[in-house]
Amino acid sequence: GYYGYSTAAFGKWHNTPAEHTTAQGPYDRWPSGRLVGFDYFYGFLAGESSQWEPAIVRNTTRIATPEKKGYHFTEDIADDAVNWMRRQNAIAPEQPFLMYWAPGASHGPHHIFKEWADKYKGRFDQGWDALREEIFARQKALGWIPAETTLTPRPSTMAAWADIPDDEKPFQRRLMEVFAGYTEHADTQAGRLLDELERLGIRDNTLVFYIWGDNGSSAEGQHGTISELLAQNGIATQIKDHLRALEPLGGLDALGSPKTDNMYHAGWAWAGSTPYQGLKLTAGHLGGTRTPLAISWPKSIKADKTPRSQFHHVNDVVPTIYDVLGIRHPTRIDGVTQQPVDGVSMRYSFGNPTAPGRKQAQYFEVMGDRGIYSPDGWFAAAWGPRTPWVTGLSPGLATWSPEKDTWQLYDLEKDFSQGHDVAAQNPARVARMKALFDKEAKANFVYPVGGGLWSVVWSPQSAPHNPAAEFHYTQDVVGVPEFAGPKVGARSNLVTVEANLAPDSSGVLYALGAFSGGVAVWVDQGKLHYEYNLFEIERTRVVSTAPLPVGKVKVEVETRIATPRGAADVTVRVGGKEVGRARVPRTAVLAFTANDAFDVGMDSYSPVSEAYFDRKPFKFNGPIDRVHIRYLK
Numbered sequence: 001g002y003y004g005y006s007t008a009a010f011g012k013w014h015n016t017p018a019e020h021t022t023a024q025g026p027y028d029r030w031p032s033g034r035l036v037g038f039d040y041f042y043g044f045l046a047g048e049s050s051q052w053e054p055a056i057v058r059n060t061t062r063i064a065t066p067e068k069k070g071y072h073f074t075e076d077i078a079d080d081a082v083n084w085m086r087r088q089n090a091i092a093p094e095q096p097f098l099m100y101w102a103p104g105a106s107h108g109p110h111h112i113f114k115e116w117a118d119k120y121k122g123r124f125d126q127g128w129d130a131l132r133e134e135i136f137a138r139q140k141a142l143g144w145i146p147a148e149t150t151l152t153p154r155p156s157t158m159a160a161w162a163d164i165p166d167d168e169k170p171f172q173r174r175l176m177e178v179f180a181g182y183t184e185h186a187d188t189q190a191g192r193l194l195d196e197l198e199r200l201g202i203r204d205n206t207l208v209f210y211i212w213g214d215n216g217s218s219a220e221g222q223h224g225t226i227s228e229l230l231a232q233n234g235i236a237t238q239i240k241d242h243l244r245a246l247e248p249l250g251g252l253d254a255l256g257s258p259k260t261d262n263m264y265h266a267g268w269a270w271a272g273s274t275p276y277q278g279l280k281l282t283a284g285h286l287g288g289t290r291t292p293l294a295i296s297w298p299k300s301i302k303a304d305k306t307p308r309s310q311f312h313h314v315n316d317v318v319p320t321i322y323d324v325l326g327i328r329h330p331t332r333i334d335g336v337t338q339q340p341v342d343g344v345s346m347r348y349s350f351g352n353p354t355a356p357g358r359k360q361a362q363y364f365e366v367m368g369d370r371g372i373y374s375p376d377g378w379f380a381a382a383w384g385p386r387t388p389w390v391t392g393l394s395p396g397l398a399t400w401s402p403e404k405d406t407w408q409l410y411d412l413e414k415d416f417s418q419g420h421d422v423a424a425q426n427p428a429r430v431a432r433m434k435a436l437f438d439k440e441a442k443a444n445f446v447y448p449v450g451g452g453l454w455s456v457v458w459s460p461q462s463a464p465h466n467p468a469a470e471f472h473y474t475q476d477v478v479g480v481p482e483f484a485g486p487k488v489g490a491r492s493n494l495v496t497v498e499a500n501l502a503p504d505s506s507g508v509l510y511a512l513g514a515f516s517g518g519v520a521v522w523v524d525q526g527k528l529h530y531e532y533n534l535f536e537i538e539r540t541r542v543v544s545t546a547p548l549p550v551g552k553v554k555v556e557v558e559t560r561i562a563t564p565r566g567a568a569d570v571t572v573r574v575g576g577k578e579v580g581r582a583r584v585p586r587t588a589v590l591a592f593t594a595n596d597a598f599d600v601g602m603d604s605y606s607p608v609s610e611a612y613f614d615r616k617p618f619k620f621n622g623p624i625d626r627v628h629i630r631y632l633k
Contacts, residue, residue: 005097005098006096008042009032009040009043009102010043012047013031018046042058044595048107049594050111050258050514051105054595074103075189105182107215108261109516128271144307149417151419152276157387175265178255187212209317211291212291215280216273217270217287219269219388220232224239227260234565241538245537259515281388283369284382285381297324301350311412316343363446365449369383372434379410380434382406385453397457398458402449409422456590466483470628473600474627477599482512482591492559499620499622499624505622506523506618507622508602510600513608515608515610518592522609522620524611524612529542530572556573557572558572558573567585
């Protein structure tokens with residue numbers, strides 16, 4: 001139903017199917033589309049993005065990244081949100097509004113100005129083990145956690161700070177400094193929104209939910225990385241690989257810059273999840289699924305510093321808003337039957353920090369890792385087959401079955417950090433909790449448990465993609481989201497480019513991905529150039545052996561990949577004659593990026609190659625008649 005509110009969403013929107021995010025739509029599931037319904041949207045349609053060169057959407061129009069010195073996406077969406085509030089207040093001051101503001105921070109990649117990271121120089125020299133002890137002591141001193149809380153031990157599969165070689169510690173420390181600066185910067189931009197509410201004189205009667213975190217601290221940086229999608233592609237590396245690739249880019253000063261998609265070591269994420277065991281992607285152990293929530297409503301909530309320890313979930317935010325506004329959840333909207341709301345209102349806790357919790361059963365599941373909360377305060381959990389901080393594909397994945405997993409049991413009323421597994425002493429309760437998980441999982445369409453692993457491990461070709469096996473492009477086709485474009489870096493393929501070349505021809509013929517990983521073919525100084533950029537760790541280049549002819553020219557790039565993640569044999573031909581070949585040692589199986597693109601005649605957003613980084617988007621200065629791509633058997 002419509003309740004008279006003006007609505008807007010800003011920032012990250014990861015709810016639209018990836019293959020639907022092209023400039024051609026379909027737009028139904030875009031934020032301002034008919035099945036979602038925000039009046040206005042400004043942000044990106046992906047799980048993550050470069051903060052320096054994001055692929056931005058305004059409503060249903062893809063726009064160019066603003067080209068201005070000192071640009072940063074978080075500041076951009078703060079500016080846009082402030083301007084939207086001002087327009088709303090000027091044009092319809094009596095109309096209430098709903099704003100959803102979700103920055104890319106502190107999700108990877110960790111991108112921030114050097115001066116923000118420098119504010120934290122030396123702050124983390126003690127390493128993650130000591131930092132976790134310090135945080136734990138401070139949490140107790142502030143009364144943020146119960147006095148009897150146990151500090152859970154570091155997993156045996158995660159390195160201790162003392163295990164990190166001395167020559168690698170500066171790299172690891174800088175990754176954490178960058179994360180800290182990135183995080184503070186995002187918090188500062190959020191503060192600007194509250195400042196604007198004050199300036200407009202509407203802060204007092206504005207209800208604010210401030211959820212601090214995106215899935216909890218993330219272990220996807222694994223051992224520390226300059227290109228964090230290595231983890232999602234299951235590619236194992238060593239820190240020496242990252243340091244070697246980082247050196248020509250500017251060394252440690254390049255971390256956080258447009259030339260890296262860095263993410264910190266999982267040890268820092270573990271410290272950030274104190275006192276819990278879990279991190280992002282561990283659904284059954286808190287830390288990855290427990291993040292801070294602050295609620296402010298000056299007119300009706302008296303501010304206090306007492307933590308509300310009642311168990312709640314993000315699905316309780318909407319019921320709370322409905323409760324405050326006196327709205328009954330609609331059963332049908334625009335003729336579409338609505339699923340029931342699972343959450344409960346948190347309003348009861350506004351004036352009573354110690355009120356008994358009202359949350360009912362709540363399930364958690366991600367890639368086979370699962371948990372279940374019971375209203376009596378018990379929590380059962382089962383570790384999945386994938387350990388997020390272990391590089392490559394975890395041993396045993398191929399033969400894993402959820403039926404064989406061992407469940408743990410915790411009494412959260414007495415064990416805040418899940419530090420004491422009491423499953424062995426309570427087998428009957430474990431059985432009841434497993435049955436409760438089954439009930440909630442069926443009601444919420446969770447099965448098959450571990451389904452998210454299918455495209456990661458067994459069937460990479462099933463990941464979101466354009467189902468076409470053949471593609472026809474012209475020079476005006478640019479900015480095609482990677483998930484909707486051709487997988488020229490992951491599948492055997494033949495790319496044919498028909499172009500007109502002149503003695504001074506230069507520019508990109510086609511490109512997929514970004515500086516953090518991708519494939520590009522370009523013309524420069526009379527030669528044809530090819531690069532396969534495997535997440536900055538390995539760059540394979542081909543340069544034609546002879547000068548290019550002038551006039552109408554057919555360029556062919558043939559790529560043969562025998563197995564997923566395996567080597568690629570690349571052959572480059574001009575006018576039917578081979579002019580270069582190379583073997584790419586390893587290939588990306590899922591995607592190079594979450595929010596970059598495939599382009600013809602230029603390389604939009606972040607450039608794939610260092611060779612033309614300073615000339616981006618390095619538009620081709622001649623006509624390209626067509627680009628034809630087909631997958632090979």
